[in-house]
Amino acid sequence: MNKAIYLNSRPIGKPKESDFKFVNEDKPEITNGEILLKTKFVSVDPYLRGRMSDAKSYVQPFKLNEPISSGCIAEVIESKNDSFKKGDFVSGSLDWKEYQTSKGENLLKVDENQAPLSAYLGVLGMTGLTAYFGLTDIGKPQKGETVVVSGAAGAVGSIVGQIAKILGCRVVGIAGTDEKVAMLKSKFGFDEAINYNTVKDMSKAIADACPNGVDVYFDNVGGDISDSVHVNINRLGRIIVCGAISAYNDTSAPTGPRVEHFLIRKSALMQGFIVGNYAEKFPEGMQQLSKWLKDDKLTYSETIVEGFDAIPQAFIDLFEGKNKGKMIVKI
Amino acid sequence: MNKAIYLNSRPIGKPKESDFKFVNEDKPEITNGEILLKTKFVSVDPYLRGRMSDAKSYVQPFKLNEPISSGCIAEVIESKNDSFKKGDFVSGSLDWKEYQTSKGENLLKVDENQAPLSAYLGVLGMTGLTAYFGLTDIGKPQKGETVVVSGAAGAVGSIVGQIAKILGCRVVGIAGTDEKVAMLKSKFGFDEAINYNTVKDMSKAIADACPNGVDVYFDNVGGDISDSVHVNINRLGRIIVCGAISAYNDTSAPTGPRVEHFLIRKSALMQGFIVGNYAEKFPEGMQQLSKWLKDDKLTYSETIVEGFDAIPQAFIDLFEGKNKGKMIVKI
Incomplete structure (x- = not known):
């Protein structure tokens, strides 16, 4: 059988x-x-x-x-x-x-x-490669910049945050339970983490956690959570659109604030991707991720x-x- | 006085x-x-x-x-x-x-x-430079690609379309009167033009005018018109967010379909900008625009x-x- x-x-x-x-x-x-x-x-x-x-x-x-x-x-x-x-x-x-x-x-x-x-x-498969190529190729985080990750305790998000830390960024994660928030800080080394289920004003919580604004936003969730990050995006900010799990089960097309205005005002970028776009560079990505894993710079x-x-x-x-x-x- | x-x-x-x-x-x-x-x-x-x-x-x-x-x-x-x-x-x-x-x-x-x-x-001032840098630096149009321009009969739009033609693209303009539509084709050399005030189904009109889909969208207007272009964007498409005149007089924040889904599905990019970002390259831009103007490749x-x-x-x-x-x- x-x-x-x-x-x-x-x-x-x-x-x-x-x-x-x-x-x-x-x-x-x-x-x-x-x-x-x-x-x-x-x-x-x-x-x-x-x-x-x-x-x-x-x-x-x-x-x-x-x-x-x-x-x-x-x-x-x-x-x-x-x-x-x-x-x-x-x-x-x-x-x-x-x-x-x-x-x-x-x-x-x-x-x-x-x-x-x-x-x-x-970490050595599609998940790690998604985190690696999305963050480095689209987000291009620079040392000292602030990176916000939604779905931060998820498979991709937790790796994104650690890579951003390796690259010298301030990293703020968004997750849905106090347990996940604690884990982001203790296990994955995030500088700050926010529980979107208990915080009253998400925009303010992100502003508080990101005193220099948000340079890079790695978005796994979409929806209201992302709206509250968008209002904190810095000039020349980069939004990596990796997933929108908040709406995957929606039965009608989701609507929300139009993004054109803040994109112009901030000269900001939103880019979607799938990991398959980087297929030719998978060996390079796996090599880098393996090295960080062996060096204990990456946990999962x-x-x-x-x-x-x-x-x-x-x-x-x-x-x-x-x-x-x-x-x-x-x- | x-x-x-x-x-x-x-x-x-x-x-x-x-x-x-x-x-x-x-x-x-x-x-x-x-x-x-x-x-x-x-x-x-x-x-x-x-x-x-x-x-x-x-x-x-x-x-x-x-x-x-x-x-x-x-x-x-x-x-x-x-x-x-x-x-x-x-x-x-x-x-x-x-x-x-x-x-x-x-x-x-x-x-x-x-x-x-x-x-x-x-054409030799902010208008021409906005068209030039937005289209070439963000849109990166390649010969044979399809470029759609909204607000095409406007100051920026009419120059964008002509530059895209110079670069060897198929160019489709969107404007609001039959007179403007006629002018886009006769005076500015657009391949096709659509009157959004008389067309019943904008998404279909764009699909019909762009049999190979839309590779680059230079957006001056935002709103419903842009929604109908977004659904026709090709894989790896680029959306240059230059203006959103449709909402400049709105008294509340405009809402519309969320863009995350099609950005992921198409690995597409949306980028806002202001011409001032390119201040250091203005002389290069003015030189190129002046040359095209003198060579009668550009009219306004x-x-x-x-x-x-x-x-x-x-x-x-x-x-x-x-x-x-x-x-x-x-x-």
Whole structure:
């Protein structure tokens, strides 16, 4: 038997368990050139919500009644492909299945001795690369500047803040619980952190935490929280638009204050991106992140839940902020 | 006697004649190091609306019961300053007065034999430089790309479109009358132009006029018109936020669709600017614009109204779109 998770219905608003369907497939067999993979770790990420709807986007939507896929780590348990041998671990976009075959295309071998396997889904994977390229290529933070990060306790945000500290910036994080706020300061070295759920006036809280204004804003959330950062942006400020989780479950197009006025007044920049834009520079990014990790300049959080059956709920929990750092399911 | 125009009250919504006050001052006299200037041409520009309110902005607001100032061309009619002689013409930010004194700081001598004096307020002045630096430095249009310009028949827009054509782009303009639309195509060489007042579905009209999508959007207007361009932006598109005249007279902060989603989906950029950011490169810009003008690659429109008393109404008329190209008052 081989359990798989299919998209049962396109979520309306917040995803629910019934949008997913467990299916028992036959265990696949490999032919020449193929490898048989056993899934070890599954990454669940907010951007997958976009692929569950059929709106036009930068990636194809998932199809109804077909498997969902995401970043995974798998073990090669059988190989008829010269590039892989039994016992290798690989990272790549794989289906939510216990077992699957592959020709090995777009799979990257990962080394358990260099870092824990789950790190290749996080700080050394798309998460870390998203933080690294978004912050350095778009944000271009300079020593002494102030960097604000929303969704700061999340997988990307916590790495963004640490990189900004390495680069010599004052770093202020925004998160949704006192526990996360405490962790941002104690574990990740943020200079200040703000709990948006308990602060009455977010604009003022950001102004207070950023006495020299905001030079760079790494935005994972959008919505009201971002509005309150925008009003504090400095002249020539840079806003890195990485995510807008506040609205991923909205059923109508979100509206808010128009941004043109402050962009002109402050000669400021807003730029969206996806990490795939930097594919050619991934090796450079991974090398830098590995180095910082080895030098103990970078730490990371994971929320690891166990069991294949836990995947849908782990994904749903992202939108409740139940994860600290990277949310991963260990099979 | 020396007529001057003071700010009488801060406009609420659309400016009206009573927001301005005509004052008779004594004709000034110069001391050593000064020059006496007679105003010849006055530029009226949408951005002045911002300076009439006391909201925090990139320039100081005008003070109540003091003269308004803007870009002007004046003649030196008396000089006790070695750098200027009687008969020189100068360009710079001057008060709305018939006569005024100056120490010559921040004034640029302009040459009547190189171009008509009014051109130094338009194509060879801030207007042309705004078009040039916004389009080339932020928009970075590449040969064969599609450039859309809003407020295309305005002073800045008509120059933006022509520069984009010189650079080998397909250029589509948006304007508010059939007459302007015709002029964009016949006089300024736009490939297509759209009348936003008669078209039913702006998003579709832009899609039809831009079969390859929109790579660069030079935005002078903001609001609904821009929303309909945003939905047609290509991957890696660039939005130059130059102005938002649609909302300059709004009494409350304008709202609209949030932009984060399409910025991420398209890895697109929005950047605001003011021409002053490029002050160090003004000579380079003026040289390029002068060359294109002499080579007949660039043409321009002016709406010139006559008489010092006509200044307030000329300014008010900007918000009705009564100007074609640069609005100038000849004294």
